[in-house]
Amino acid sequence: EAGVTQFPSHSVIEKGQTVTLRCDPISGHDNLYWYRRVMGKEIKFLLHFVKESKQDESGMPNNRFLAERTGGTYSTLKVQPAELEDSGVYFCASSQSRNGRGYTFGSGTRLTVV
Amino acid sequence: GENVEQHPSTLSVQEGDSAVIKCTYSDSASNYFPWYKQELGKGPQLIIDIRSNVGEKKDQRIAVTLNKTAKHFSLHITETQPEDSAVYFCAARGSRDDMRFGAGTRLTVKP
Numbered sequence: 001e002a003g004v005t006q007f008p009s010h011s012v013i014e015k016g017q018t019v020t021l022r023c024d025p026i027s028g029h030d031n032l033y034w035y036r037r038v039m040g041k042e043i044k045f046l047l048h049f050v051k052e053s054k055q056d057e058s059g060m061p062n063n064r065f066l067a068e069r070t071g072g073t074y075s076t077l078k079v080q081p082a083e084l085e086d087s088g089v090y091f092c093a094s095s096q097s098r099n100g101r102g103y104t105f106g107s108g109t110r111l112t113v114v
Numbered sequence: 115g116e117n118v119e120q121h122p123s124t125l126s127v128q129e130g131d132s133a134v135i136k137c138t139y140s141d142s143a144s145n146y147f148p149w150y151k152q153e154l155g156k157g158p159q160l161i162i163d164i165r166s167n168v169g170e171k172k173d174q175r176i177a178v179t180l181n182k183t184a185k186h187f188s189l190h191i192t193e194t195q196p197e198d199s200a201v202y203f204c205a206a207r208g209s210r211d212d213m214r215f216g217a218g219t220r221l222t223v224k225p
Contacts, residue, residue: 004157035215042118043158043203043215056212091157102148102205103213105157 006092006106018080020110025094032075034067038088045079082113115210116141120216125140128224133194135202135219138186143209150203158203194223
């Protein structure tokens with residue numbers, strides 16, 4: 001089966017610009033998660049979708065971040081306007097069951113804000 | 115929510131030696147503890163996991179131990195090989211079903 005797909009793999013933008021990251025989960029996986037890793041630090045939770053509904057968005061840093069999952073399939077994470085501290089690797093993960101085994105991660109999007 | 119601490123941040127071992135990575139967690143209700151391996155250019159991949167009703171689990175050269183009383187769990191890799199070099203993350207699923215990760219350990223196995 002196809003894995004979790006993220007694109008772009010890399011993005012370099014200027015402070016103040018907008019960037020949209022996309023995640024295609026494994027087909028049939030209702031649970032979709034966004035995480036971010038700033039260099040050398042933990043993989044930090046951002047939010048969790050169950051189908052098209054936001055189950056938990058407690059990790060979203062501020063209102064410059066907007067995540068959507070229309071139709072319960074792929075998800076987008078928009079950062080507008082981007083700030084320098086938004087730089088990091090953004091991971092998407094999906095799982096079929098919330099209480100099952102660990103997640104399947106995508107390869108991540110490395111975002112650099114200059 | 116859950117808070118996970120991971121040590122060491124970097125670990126260098128000689129090929130054939132053992133490597134141990136340790137994590138502690140804060141939520142006593144946490145019940146699931148996976149370990150992930152992240153190779154360059156790839157996302158984290160699940161390599162082994164343990165649930166709170168067991169104390170140890172082994173899969174070939176990899177083992178994980180869990181001490182619920184002390185709220186810590188460890189990853190043990192024996193007979194390390196250069197291809198074991200990667201960043202390893204521990205994680206814990208808390209009482210709110212939220213998965214929290216450690217900061218990662220960069221393991222280097224020198225041939």
